[in-house]
Amino acid sequence: MADSGKINTTFSENLLEKLRSIVIKMMDIGEYKTALYWSNKILSYPNHDKTDVYKQAKCLYHLKEYHRASHCIKSRHFHEVDLACRYLAAKSHYAAEEYKEAFEILDVGENYGTLKKMEFELETCEENRQLESSVCLLKGHIYEALDNRSEAVDWFKKALLLDAYCYEALEALVQHQMLNKQEEEDLLNSIRFENQCDKDEARLIKFLYQSSLKKYAKPDELKIPVDFSNFLSDNVDILTSLAERHYYNCDFHQCIQLTNKVLKDDIYHTQCLPIHISCLMELQKTNLLFDLGHKLVDLYPESATSWYAVGCYYLMINKMDAARRFLSKATTLDNVFGPAWLLYGHSFAIESEHDQAMAAYFKASHLMKGCHLPLLYIGLEYGLTDNNKLAEKFFQQALAIAPNDPFVLHELGVISYQIQEYTTAYKHFTSALNLIRDKQDATCLPEKWEPLINNIGHVLRKLKKYEESLEYHKQALVLSPLNPSTYSAIGFVYAWMKQYRNAVNYFHKALALKRDDQCAKTMLDKCMEHLSTEISLLDDELPIYESEAYMKKYLASSNLNEESSTDDQLLDDNDLERSLSENETENNASGLDVEMDLSP
Incomplete structure (x- = not known):
C-alpha cells in the first residue's frame, strides 16, 4: 500500500508538471482560454504555488476578465508578499479604470517595507529591476489617467532610469509632450546605459531614443551610424522618424513617400498614421483620406x-459640425x-469662433506641456482679435520652448508689423527664413513658406526699399504662381515706384485670378486715373508739329518719374495703406495653415 501511495504521488507530480508545461505553451501561442482551463485544474492540486496563481490571473487579464484576475490574487493575499502578483492585480484594476483600487494595491507595500526590502522570488537582479520599472510605469499611467501629469512625469522617469529598455515610459513622455526639448535631452543623458548593458547596446539604445525626441526642434536629416545602417536603414520606426522630420520641413511629397513605404511594410503603423493623415491634409488628398478614415473606423473603432x-476628412471638405463630432469622439477615446x-x-478658428478655439487650444496646452503648438495657436487667436500684447506673450512662450521654429518667428514678425515696428518685423521674418534655408537641401523653398516671403516684401515696402521688396514678392510668385495677393502686392510696389503701367499690368493679373479683390480694384482705378492725367498733361504740353527727334528730346527732359503734387493727390498714402490692409491680412493668415503635432 505504501508503494502504491508513492506511485500515485509520483504520477500526480508528473501530471502536474505536464499540465504546467501545457499552460506555458498555450500562453506562449496566445491560447489563453485553453491555458486558463488547465490552469484552473492545477490550482486544484494542494501543492500549487504562487507561480500557478499568477499564471491563471495573467490568463484572466488577457481575456479582459480584470476583476476575476485581481480577485484571483487578492483572495490568496499574494499581492502583499509578491511584487509580480501585486503588479498584475493593480494593472487589472487600472485596465478596468478603477484607479483608486489600483493605488491601494500598489501602496500595500508600504506596510511591508520598500521595494528593495521586499522578498521577490525572482531569478536575477535584472528581473528585479525590470519589475520595479514596470510598477513605476503603471503608477505613471495611473497618475496620467487622473490628470496629475507632474506626478506621472516623475514616475515615467523613474521607470526609464530603472530599466533603460523600458521604451513605453519614454514614449509616454515624448508622444504625450510631457517634457520640453531640454528636459528630454537631460533625461536621456541621465540614463546609465553602461550599468545595464554593454557598450554596443548602449550606443544602439541611445541612438534609437534620440531619434524619437522632438522633431520640430531639430528637423535636420536623421543620420544612422554606419555600423547600424545595415539593419536600421529600412526599419519602419526609423523611417517614421525621418518622415516626421520631412513633415516639419514642409517637404510633404518626400514625407508621403516615406509614410507610404512604412504603411506598405507595416499596415496601420500606429505612430506613422497621424503623420500620414496630416500629410494627406496638406496635399489635399481628399479621396485617399476618405478611404483611409473609413478603413480605420471599420478595423479599429476603439x-x-x-x-x-x-x-480630418470632414475638416478638409469644410463640414465643421461633422468634423467636431468625430474629433470629439477621438478625444473621448484618448483624452491625451x-x-x-x-x-x-x-x-x-476657421469659422472665426475665437473663444471656442482658444478653449480647445488651452486644453491642448494643459495636456501638452512640452509642445509649443498650443501656445502658438492661442497667440494666433489673440492676434486675430487685435489683442497684440497677449498674442506676443504667447508667441514668446512658444519661442522659449521651440526657439528654432520658423512658424513662431514668422508670427512674431506679423505682430511687430501690425504694431508698426517694421525693423523688428524684418528681423523676425529674416531669422525665420534663414532657419528654413539652413534646413532645406533643395534650391527652392516649399510652397508653405510663400506667405513668409511675401511678408518680407511687405516689410521692405514699409521701409521704402522697393527694389528689394519686388525681389521677394517675385520669389513668392515662383512658389505660388496663382496667388492673387502676390500680384496685388507687386502692383502696389510698382505704384509706389511711380511705374503705373507695370502696376496696372499686375493688378489686372490679380483680378483675373480673383475678381472680387477689392484692393486690386481700388489700386487699379487709382493707377488708371493717374495714367489718364499723365497722358492729358503730355497732350497739353507737347508741340503738335514738331519733328520726331524733337519729341524724343522733349520726352527725355519731361522728368515724369518724379513726384508731383498731382501724384500726391492721386496716390494718397493713407488711402493706399487702407486699400492694402485687407489684402495683407489675408496673406498673413495664409501662413497660418494647420500645422499638426504628431503624437499618436
Missing part, C-alpha cells in the same frame, strides 16, 4: 486615430491625444 482621420485637440480648435 482607436482615437481612426476617428481623428474621419474628423493632442492632435485631435488641436484640430478641434482649428475647426472653430
Whole structure:
C-alpha cells in the first residue's frame, strides 16, 4: 500500500508538471482560454504555488476578465508578499479604470517595507529591476489617467532610469509632450546605459531614443551610424522618424513617400498614421483620406486615430459640425491625444469662433506641456482679435520652448508689423527664413513658406526699399504662381515706384485670378486715373508739329518719374495703406495653415 501511495504521488507530480508545461505553451501561442482551463485544474492540486496563481490571473487579464484576475490574487493575499502578483492585480484594476483600487494595491507595500526590502522570488537582479520599472510605469499611467501629469512625469522617469529598455515610459513622455526639448535631452543623458548593458547596446539604445525626441526642434536629416545602417536603414520606426522630420520641413511629397513605404511594410503603423493623415491634409488628398478614415473606423473603432482621420476628412471638405463630432469622439477615446485637440480648435478658428478655439487650444496646452503648438495657436487667436500684447506673450512662450521654429518667428514678425515696428518685423521674418534655408537641401523653398516671403516684401515696402521688396514678392510668385495677393502686392510696389503701367499690368493679373479683390480694384482705378492725367498733361504740353527727334528730346527732359503734387493727390498714402490692409491680412493668415503635432 505504501508503494502504491508513492506511485500515485509520483504520477500526480508528473501530471502536474505536464499540465504546467501545457499552460506555458498555450500562453506562449496566445491560447489563453485553453491555458486558463488547465490552469484552473492545477490550482486544484494542494501543492500549487504562487507561480500557478499568477499564471491563471495573467490568463484572466488577457481575456479582459480584470476583476476575476485581481480577485484571483487578492483572495490568496499574494499581492502583499509578491511584487509580480501585486503588479498584475493593480494593472487589472487600472485596465478596468478603477484607479483608486489600483493605488491601494500598489501602496500595500508600504506596510511591508520598500521595494528593495521586499522578498521577490525572482531569478536575477535584472528581473528585479525590470519589475520595479514596470510598477513605476503603471503608477505613471495611473497618475496620467487622473490628470496629475507632474506626478506621472516623475514616475515615467523613474521607470526609464530603472530599466533603460523600458521604451513605453519614454514614449509616454515624448508622444504625450510631457517634457520640453531640454528636459528630454537631460533625461536621456541621465540614463546609465553602461550599468545595464554593454557598450554596443548602449550606443544602439541611445541612438534609437534620440531619434524619437522632438522633431520640430531639430528637423535636420536623421543620420544612422554606419555600423547600424545595415539593419536600421529600412526599419519602419526609423523611417517614421525621418518622415516626421520631412513633415516639419514642409517637404510633404518626400514625407508621403516615406509614410507610404512604412504603411506598405507595416499596415496601420500606429505612430506613422497621424503623420500620414496630416500629410494627406496638406496635399489635399481628399479621396485617399476618405478611404483611409473609413478603413480605420471599420478595423479599429476603439482607436482615437481612426476617428481623428474621419474628423480630418470632414475638416478638409469644410463640414465643421461633422468634423467636431468625430474629433470629439477621438478625444473621448484618448483624452491625451493632442492632435485631435488641436484640430478641434482649428475647426472653430476657421469659422472665426475665437473663444471656442482658444478653449480647445488651452486644453491642448494643459495636456501638452512640452509642445509649443498650443501656445502658438492661442497667440494666433489673440492676434486675430487685435489683442497684440497677449498674442506676443504667447508667441514668446512658444519661442522659449521651440526657439528654432520658423512658424513662431514668422508670427512674431506679423505682430511687430501690425504694431508698426517694421525693423523688428524684418528681423523676425529674416531669422525665420534663414532657419528654413539652413534646413532645406533643395534650391527652392516649399510652397508653405510663400506667405513668409511675401511678408518680407511687405516689410521692405514699409521701409521704402522697393527694389528689394519686388525681389521677394517675385520669389513668392515662383512658389505660388496663382496667388492673387502676390500680384496685388507687386502692383502696389510698382505704384509706389511711380511705374503705373507695370502696376496696372499686375493688378489686372490679380483680378483675373480673383475678381472680387477689392484692393486690386481700388489700386487699379487709382493707377488708371493717374495714367489718364499723365497722358492729358503730355497732350497739353507737347508741340503738335514738331519733328520726331524733337519729341524724343522733349520726352527725355519731361522728368515724369518724379513726384508731383498731382501724384500726391492721386496716390494718397493713407488711402493706399487702407486699400492694402485687407489684402495683407489675408496673406498673413495664409501662413497660418494647420500645422499638426504628431503624437499618436
